[in-house]
Amino acid sequence: MNAKLVAIYRHALETGTREVTLREAVEAVGYSEKQVKRDIKVWQTLGWVEYQAGKGRGHESMLRFRPDFARTLSGWVETSFSTASMADAAKWLEWDWPPALRELIQARIWNRFGFEQTEEDRFVFPRTRTLESLDPLDIHIAMEASLSRHVFDRLFEWDGTTVQPSLAHHIEDTPFGFRCYIRKGVTFHNGMTLAAKDVVYSLNRLLARGKQVWLFAPIERLESPAPYVVDIHTKAHRAYIERLLAQTPASITYEGAEGGVGTGPFKLEKRSEEVVRLRAFERGLRPRPSLDVVEFVTFSETDYAKWSAGDDQSLVKWIAEAGARYLMFNLQHSWLKDDVTARLAIQRAIDKEAFVELGGERHQVAHGFFPEASRPVPAPEAAVSSCRPLRLLHLPFEVATEDAALVAEQLRVAGFTVETETYTIGCLLQEETLRRADLILCGEMMSEDLDLAFLAFLTSELSLVGKLIAHETELRKMMDRYRQTDMSAWPWLHRDVERHLTEAALVIPLYHVARERRFPSFLGEVPLDVFGHPRYDQLWIRHSV
Numbered sequence: 001m002n003a004k005l006v007a008i009y010r011h012a013l014e015t016g017t018r019e020v021t022l023r024e025a026v027e028a029v030g031y032s033e034k035q036v037k038r039d040i041k042v043w044q045t046l047g048w049v050e051y052q053a054g055k056g057r058g059h060e061s062m063l064r065f066r067p068d069f070a071r072t073l074s075g076w077v078e079t080s081f082s083t084a085s086m087a088d089a090a091k092w093l094e095w096d097w098p099p100a101l102r103e104l105i106q107a108r109i110w111n112r113f114g115f116e117q118t119e120e121d122r123f124v125f126p127r128t129r130t131l132e133s134l135d136p137l138d139i140h141i142a143m144e145a146s147l148s149r150h151v152f153d154r155l156f157e158w159d160g161t162t163v164q165p166s167l168a169h170h171i172e173d174t175p176f177g178f179r180c181y182i183r184k185g186v187t188f189h190n191g192m193t194l195a196a197k198d199v200v201y202s203l204n205r206l207l208a209r210g211k212q213v214w215l216f217a218p219i220e221r222l223e224s225p226a227p228y229v230v231d232i233h234t235k236a237h238r239a240y241i242e243r244l245l246a247q248t249p250a251s252i253t254y255e256g257a258e259g260g261v262g263t264g265p266f267k268l269e270k271r272s273e274e275v276v277r278l279r280a281f282e283r284g285l286r287p288r289p290s291l292d293v294v295e296f297v298t299f300s301e302t303d304y305a306k307w308s309a310g311d312d313q314s315l316v317k318w319i320a321e322a323g324a325r326y327l328m329f330n331l332q333h334s335w336l337k338d339d340v341t342a343r344l345a346i347q348r349a350i351d352k353e354a355f356v357e358l359g360g361e362r363h364q365v366a367h368g369f370f371p372e373a374s375r376p377v378p379a380p381e382a383a384v385s386s387c388r389p390l391r392l393l394h395l396p397f398e399v400a401t402e403d404a405a406l407v408a409e410q411l412r413v414a415g416f417t418v419e420t421e422t423y424t425i426g427c428l429l430q431e432e433t434l435r436r437a438d439l440i441l442c443g444e445m446m447s448e449d450l451d452l453a454f455l456a457f458l459t460s461e462l463s464l465v466g467k468l469i470a471h472e473t474e475l476r477k478m479m480d481r482y483r484q485t486d487m488s489a490w491p492w493l494h495r496d497v498e499r500h501l502t503e504a505a506l507v508i509p510l511y512h513v514a515r516e517r518r519f520p521s522f523l524g525e526v527p528l529d530v531f532g533h534p535r536y537d538q539l540w541i542r543h544s545v
Helices: 003-015 022-029 033-045 069-083 086-093 099-112 142-151 196-209 238-244 301-310 340-349 352-356 398-413 450-459 464-468 473-484 487-503
Strands: 019-021 049-052 062-065 114-117 121-127 156-158 163-165 168-174 177-182 219-226 229-234 266-271 275-280 293-298 315-320 322-329 362-365 390-394 418-422 439-446 507-519
Touching (some): 003 019, 019 022, 069 086, 069 099, 086 099, 168 238, 177 196, 322 450, 352 362, 352 507, 439 464, 450 473, 473 487
Parallel strands (some): 121 293
Antiparallel strands (some): 219 229, 315 507
C-alpha cells in the first residue's frame, strides 16, 4: 500500500465510482504517467485493482478497484498500524485518506501517545517541528535545552539558588584559579570512561568555538595535571566560575560525538526529522530513570491540535517566564542604526498596554526583562526624522502575527510606512534574514540562571540582541562592570543596563509572558525543569500487579 493508491481511491470515492481514468489517476497523485503505470502493475499483481489500457482514439485507459478493496484497505490499516513505529504512522497520516478512514487512523495513533507498558516502559509524545541541534554549543531554544540536559551533564548544577557538585565532586582555590576533582567511574553513553581529558576537551572546545565568547572569556585556559584533575586558569571569583560551568554550553561531551554522546540519564538512540528517541542510561551519574524510552514524533500542527483537543482532562499549568517579548531594531543592516531620532520616535509610538489587552499569554507590560523588577523608564521626546519605509519581521504563529499587526498599526498612526514579513526560528540569525529587516519581533525566555542568562542575552551570538548590538560601545563598557562587581550587586547593574537599552532606543521590551503549558492527563502530576518542560528522568509508570 502506498500514498498514490490511497489518493486515487479517495478520488474514486468522491466521484462515486470504482473506476478512474489513467489521466485522472495521474492528476490525483501528481506523478508522471510512467510512474503511475509502474505502480499499477504492482497493484494488479497484488489483486487490488484491474487495469484496461485504452485502445484507439477516444478510449481512455481505465483503472478499476476490486469490489472488496475497501475491506482490503481497512484490513491493511488494522494490521499495519498495530505494529508500525510511531514515526511510520506519522508518515502514513500524511497520505490523502478518505475522511472516515483518516479519523480511524488518527484515533489509533492518538491512543498510542502517552505511557506504554509492554516489555519496557515507554513515553511517546507528539511534537510539531523537527529537533534543532542538541550540541550544547548551538542550543538557543528552550525545548532543545531541556532535552540536552537529559543527555549531558556538567561539572556543576545550578538549582536556582545554589551550586551543587555534579561531574566535579570538589573544587579548591589555587594561585592560578581553581582545581576541580572529577568523579571516578562515570561512563559515557558509548561505554568510554569519563576522565579529565574529556572535560578539558569539552571546555576548550567551548572557549574556541562557543557562541557565548564574552560570558566565558574569564576562563583563560584549562589543563589536566592528572587523570581526574582539571586546572582552570582564571582571575574570576569562585561563585562566578561555578555558576558559569553549570550552564548548558559547558556540558561535557565526547570528542567526535559532541551533539549525541554525554553522560546524562538518557542516551540519544535515534534522531531524524520524524522521531527523536531517548533511552535510559544504565550507568549514569544520576539514578537510572524509571522510564526505559522517551520518544518524540513529529506531526503536523493541525494533527497536533486535534490530538490536544481530544484530551479533555489536560492538565494546565501557567508558568510566568523571566524574559520578555520585544521589538528589536536592526542595528547592523537597517537605516535605523544611524537614525536614533527615528528609533526614539518608534519607541514613543508603541503603546505597550495595548498588547496586554490582546490577552492570552501576554501577562504584564514589560519595561525590562525581569518581570518582578519591571519599572517604567522615561523615554525622551522625539519627532519623526524620516519617512523611509520599515520592514517588520515576525514568526508565523498566531500570537506573533497579532503582535506584528498591532505594532504596524501603531507605527502607521505615528506616520511610518510599515511592511510585515515572517521568518522561521531556524533562519532568524542568518544574514539573509537579517538583511531584509528593519524591525524584528522576538522573545527571550530566561530560565536556567537568570543573572547569567541576561548576560548571555546581551552578548551571545545565539541571541538576536547579542548579535545585533555586539559593537555598541557604551553597552560593552557597562557589561565589563559585571566582571569587577560582586554577584550580589548584579541586580543593580541589570537595572542600569535595561535603562540604557531604553534611553539609547536599542530594544523595546513589550510584555512579559505567562505561558500556558498543557500536559495530557496521563502524565499525572508533572515535575518540571527550569525550562518549563517535563523532567522525563522523574516520570514513571505505576505497574499493575
